[in-house]
Amino acid sequence: MTDATGTPAARFRAPAALGPLVLLVLWEGLGHLPDLALLVAPPSAILLYLWTNAGLMARALAETLTNAAWGFAAGNLAAIALAALAMLLPRAERIVAGLALLVFCLPLVATGPILRVLYGPGPGPQITLAALAVYYTTFVPLLVGLRAAPSTWFDLVRSYGRGRGAALIHVRTMASLPYLFAGLQIAAPAAVLGAMVGEFTGAERGMGVLTVRAMRALDVDATWALATLAAAVSTLAYAGVGALGRRMLPDAPPVILSPPREPGRAARWWQAPLRALAVLAVALVAWWAAMALSGLNPFFAKRPGDVWDALVSDADAAQTRATLLAAMAQTGAAVVPGYVAGLALGAGLAVALVL
Numbered sequence: 091m092t093d094a095t096g097t098p099a100a101r102f103r104a105p106a107a108l109g110p111l112v113l114l115v116l117w118e119g120l121g122h123l124p125d126l127a128l129l130v131a132p133p134s135a136i137l138l139y140l141w142t143n144a145g146l147m148a149r150a151l152a153e154t155l156t157n158a159a160w161g162f163a164a165g166n167l168a169a170i171a172l173a174a175l176a177m178l179l180p181r182a183e184r185i186v187a188g189l190a191l192l193v194f195c196l197p198l199v200a201t202g203p204i205l206r207v208l209y210g211p212g213p214g215p216q217i218t219l220a221a222l223a224v225y226y227t228t229f230v231p232l233l234v235g236l237r238a239a240p241s242t243w244f245d246l247v248r249s250y251g252r253g254r255g256a257a258l259i260h261v262r263t264m265a266s267l268p269y270l271f272a273g274l275q276i277a278a279p280a281a282v283l284g285a286m287v288g289e290f291t292g293a294e295r296g297m298g299v300l301t302v303r304a305m306r307a308l309d310v311d312a313t314w315a316l317a318t319l320a321a322a323v324s325t326l327a328y329a330g331v332g333a334l335g336r337r338m339l340p341d342a343p344p345v346i347l348s349p350p351r352e353p354g355r356a357a358r359w360w361q362a363p364l365r366a367l368a369v370l371a372v373a374l375v376a377w378w379a380a381m382a383l384s385g386l387n388p389f390f391a392k393r394p395g396d397v398w399d400a401l402v403s404d405a406d407a408a409q410t411r412a413t414l415l416a417a418m419a420q421t422g423a424a425v426v427p428g429y430v431a432g433l434a435l436g437a438g439l440a441v442a443l444v445l
């Protein structure tokens with residue numbers, strides 16, 4: 091579009107702060123509606139609560155961030171070790187990845203009480219749950235990155251008579267750094283969430299403890315203040331890791347959505363079920379060994395045999411299965427719409443950011 095002189099007319103661009111400002115105004119208005127007064131706290135009430143309870147919030151935030159930092163370090167070190175093991179032992183890669191996924195799928199709210207009994211008082215459950223919340227988000231992109239180097243680089247390593255270890259250190263590690271930082275960036279907010287979930291299980295201090303107290307007291311302002319503070323800190327952690335990655339690695343990684351296939355024979359039909367059975371067997375042995383070595387009371391910490399009895403052998407096994415299936419149906423009724431809505435929202439936001 092041009093003006094009267096034939097020169098292109100300048101497009102109107104709204105200030106970058108206009109969108110957040112509009113959202114804050116709408117949020118403030120919703121918080122003052124009588125029908126939503128017990129559900130939504132306006133930003134003004136949140137800021138007032140944070141100001142009047144600054145000392146308490148600062149101490150709780152420091153406790154949560156300390157646990158999240160330790161869990162972030164432990165979880166990401168575990169992810170790096172698992173990815174390196176998968177590269178050094180290619181035949182075990184699928185089993186390692188399967189076990190990592192299986193452990194990641196354990197619900198944190200169910201694992202937390204067991205960890206509390208195992209560790210007792212202290213930050214152990216918070217740190218462990220933070221580590222469990224982050225390791226898989228780093229493991230997956232790192233595994234892709236470790237296999238993202240061009241094959242000619244490995245030919246050069248082999249021409250010098252070096253093996254898999256040298257290729258892992260000198261080639262794969264350098265090629266995977268952009269993917270590692272991408273995983274670390276996603277893991278940073280997850281560590282905060284994991285630490286807060288761990289604090290729900292009986293911790294003495296932290297953001298999670300204050301959240302439980304606020305919810306029990308139906309304190310809307312406190313609940314929203316804690317949620318806002320946690321979201322703000324998580325966003326800063328995400329942005330901080332991203333800025334560190336851009337500073338250390340100015341070049342963006344190539345677009346690789348899945349690891350390239352390793353050369354070799356085509357997989358046979360029976361190999362996938364066999365790997366699944368191997369993952370299940372290793373998981374069951376590890377489960378039994380962990381319960382036996384920890385010395386936990388079998389009344390609370392069930393072994394694989396106890397679960398089998400409850401689902402198959404006991405007299406009320408049929409009722410137990412029916413109860414679990416009904417609960418799974420109720421959960422699935424919420425999971426599927428939430429999954430679809432999340433995909434739609436993520437795709438919409440991605441398109442909006444690109445346009």
